[in-house]
Amino acid sequence: MRLLPGQFLFRAGDPGRSAYLVESGTVEIRVEDPSGVRMIAACGPGEFVGEMAIIDGGTRSAHAVAATEAVLYEIPAEQFARRLAEADPIVRLSLGILLRRLRGMLGAEAGLDLPVRTDAVDLAAAALEEVRLERELAAAIRKGQLELHYQPIVDLPTGRLAGLEALVRWKHPTRGFLSPAVFVPIAEASGLITELTRWAVAEVCRVMPDLAIAAAACPEACAMPVVAVNVSGRDLGAAGFADEIEARLAEQGIDPRLLKLEITESTLMADPEEAITVLKRLRAAGIGIAVDDFGTGYSSLAYLARLPFTTLKVDRSFVAGMSEPTGLRIVQTIIRLADQLAVPVVAEGIETAAQHAELVQLGCRYGQGWLFGRPQPLGAALETVRTWGSRLRRIADADLEKAPPVALAG
Ligand code: C2E
Ligand code: MG
Ligand code: MG
Numbered sequence: 001m002r003l004l005p006g007q008f009l010f011r012a013g014d015p016g017r018s019a020y021l022v023e024s025g026t027v028e029i030r031v032e033d034p035s036g037v038r039m040i041a042a043c044g045p046g047e048f049v050g051e052m053a054i055i056d057g058g059t060r061s062a063h064a065v066a067a068t069e070a071v072l073y074e075i076p077a078e079q080f081a082r083r084l085a086e087a088d089p090i091v092r093l094s095l096g097i098l099l100r101r102l103r104g105m106l107g108a109e110a111g112l113d114l115p116v117r118t119d120a121v122d123l124a125a126a127a128l129e130e131v132r133l134e135r136e137l138a139a140a141i142r143k144g145q146l147e148l149h150y151q152p153i154v155d156l157p158t159g160r161l162a163g164l165e166a167l168v169r170w171k172h173p174t175r176g177f178l179s180p181a182v183f184v185p186i187a188e189a190s191g192l193i194t195e196l197t198r199w200a201v202a203e204v205c206r207v208m209p210d211l212a213i214a215a216a217a218c219p220e221a222c223a224m225p226v227v228a229v230n231v232s233g234r235d236l237g238a239a240g241f242a243d244e245i246e247a248r249l250a251e252q253g254i255d256p257r258l259l260k261l262e263i264t265e266s267t268l269m270a271d272p273e274e275a276i277t278v279l280k281r282l283r284a285a286g287i288g289i290a291v292d293d294f295g296t297g298y299s300s301l302a303y304l305a306r307l308p309f310t311t312l313k314v315d316r317s318f319v320a321g322m323s324e325p326t327g328l329r330i331v332q333t334i335i336r337l338a339d340q341l342a343v344p345v346v347a348e349g350i351e352t353a354a355q356h357a358e359l360v361q362l363g364c365r366y367g368q369g370w371l372f373g374r375p376q377p378l379g380a381a382l383e384t385v386r387t388w389g390s391r392l393r394r395i396a397d398a399d400l401e402k403a404p405p406v407a408l409a410g
Contacts, residue, residue, distance in 0.1 A: 001074055003027070003066035009049065014060045016053020018074045022046065025070025030063045042067060052099050054080050088189060089130040096127075134190045137170070137183055141195050145171050148203050149375035150211075152384060153228070153346060153368045156360050159395035161388045163226035164211065165262070165368060166204050167375045168196065184232075188267070194238045197231050204229045205248040207378055208258060214385040221388040228260040228290060233267025236278040246285050260288035262313065266297035276306055283308040290346065295334060305341070312338045316349020316369070322358055335362050356395075 001020075003009060009020065009027060020027075027049050029041040040062065043049050049064050054077040084092060140146055146168055153163040170178040187193040204227050215222035235241055249256050261282065268275050268291065279289050290311035291304070295318055314334050321327025331347070338345045347359050350369030359367055372395065373384055384391075 001072045003070045005066055005068055007066045009064035010060050011063050012060050016060055018076050019051040019054050019080055020049045020072040020074055023071040023073055026067040027070050028065050028067045030065055089127040093127045134186050138192055140170055141199055147171055149377055150381035151368055151375040152373040153366055154372045156364055156367045159392045161222040162366055165228040168200060188232050188234055193232045193234050197235045200229050201245055202248055205252045205254060208254050210382060211385060214382045217386045218389045221392040226258050226260050228262050230262045233263055233270050233275060236275050242278055242281045256286035260290055262290040262292040264292045265294055269297060272303040280308050310343055311346055312343055313346045313348055319347050319349045319355055322355060332362050335364050
């Protein structure tokens with residue numbers, strides 16, 4: 001946007017809808033009181049104008065006027081709010097406090113009582129809640145309040161048990177079981193994820209021998225189960241990550257091929273070069289690598305081709321969408337892509353016999369979902385593995401025979 005000398009960008013009292021980055025020229029911030037108009041700041045190239053109102057939710061506290069011809073880059077409030085929401089809660093809180101103080105100082109200087117909107121208070125409360133949760137999570141990891149639940153991964157054509165995915169749960173003392181959707185993003189933002197992952201990998205290695213014994217109790221229904229643990233792309237940058245995993249496996253005498261690391265596409269793409277290096281190392285040690293939630297992020301296929309992954313996991317939103325012809329084609333395309341890359345697919349979120357049958361027809365090798373079993377605490381999961389034979393018969397009888405045939409051309 002271009003302003004001519006003397007032109008107003010906004011006036012005091014206007015609602016704050018955008019912030020502006022000055023690209024060239026000068027914009028003056030002026031306050032008006034009974035004694036007249038005074039310039040309190042001159043903003044030049046690289047400086048922000050009008051950011052206060054959109055951060056603390058208030059109205060414009062001063063006029064902004066072009067002192068010379070000026071070119072500005074407009075950042076709408078929603079875009080600013082989105083970026084701010086992704087920022088660390090401490091940064092958000094500090095910014096809010098500093099801006100309110102600045103507003104107070106400017107108001108005092110101008111002899112005005114500058115308004116602050118009440119939703120700024122809600123923002124502060126939300127940021128405080130996040131800080132509190134972060135502190136509690138750090139303590140929870142130390143106190144052993146986290147628990148892994150295990151969900152079966154099934155060989156779809158036969159119904160045999162192929163493995164399990166370990167999914168973290170937080171047994172919060174007052175709020176009950178908390179979903180990873182609530183606290184994993186906080187762990188990632190605060191850096192606590194490294195500790196969480198270290199704990200999860202150690203826990204999985206601890207229970208793997210028991211799972212293998214349970215599977216050996218019914219060899220006709222269970223392969224040696226591969227256990228998948230979710231890790232964050234951020235973990236890959238942590239010093240000693242690969243060393244530590246290899247050490248844990250060696251301590252328990254576990255075949256590295258029985259461990260799989262699941263990494264979501266979006267966190268992988270944050271630093272693909274680093275991911276490639278670390279994953280190659282883990283892969284060389286024999287550990288499996290799965291790209292989780294495939295198709296939901298913005299992965300570059302060029303990078304994907306360089307990643308040494310061994311499994312592609314189709315996000316459950318695609319499985320849910322298979323009832324529509326376009327959704328079905330998307331899943332078919334992902335399965336074909338994986339075929340071309342010679343890696344098997346695990347379909348997530350299989351809830352119905354029809355989805356199971358369709359996936360088998362599309363050539364999808366593995367799957368998980370409530371149809372086969374929900375994530376369960378260790379004791380129940382061990383029992384599930386031991387008795388998989390009876391489920392196997394149920395899956396074979398009910399799902400494949402009674403499911404409707406899939407109509408899909410090409
Ligand atoms: P994910 O790795 O894609 O895990 C699959 C999610 O789908 C799990 O949610 C699982 O409970 C759920 N699910 C499985 N089958 C069905 C189904 O048939 N229907 C429906 N509606 N849902 C199904 P959960 O356990 O809430 O985990 C959510 C996400 O949190 C995981 O998605 C993963 O990205 C993350 N996560 C879980 N545990 C860990 C962990 O230990 N470390 C890290 N870094 N992330 C984790
Ligand atoms: Mg996963
Ligand atoms: Mg997933």
